[in-house]
Amino acid sequence: QVQLVESGGGLVQAGGSLRLSCAASGSIFRGNSMGWYRQAPGKQRELVARITDFRTTTYVDSVKGRFTISTNNGKNTVYLQMNSLKAEDTGVYYCNYRDSREYWGQGTQVTVSS
DSSP states (O other): OEEEEEEOOEEEETTOOEEEEEEEEESOOTTOEEEEEEEOTTSOOEEEEEEETTOOEEEOGGGTTTEEEEEOTTSOEEEEEEOSOOGGGOEEEEEEEESSSEEEOOOEEEEEEO
16 A cells, blocks of 8 residues: 655645645555646546656646656655646646556645636
8 A cells, every 4th residue: 555645735826836745655666656636626637747766757738847746865755846827727636656556645725816
């Protein structure tokens, strides 16, 4: 089992910044990847950014140049630095861990007011 604990969501004005954190614990295996997904009201959950165990990153086009995903040296915490936030970034952000298994965090609300 892998446990994921997210923090850092909140309310911010458009153009502002937030930093999300997700701490993973439990049976973490090498060769995993971790990512952030978001779900806006009435929409499907979508990938925002992903980082592999080798620190290869992937971003959805709408956040490129504004968001940065990173991990700590122990690779058990993943961060999402979100700059120049827009109203369309509003949603519940979920942390995801994947190897041959998949786990989700409980979600943290991000609200960007225009």
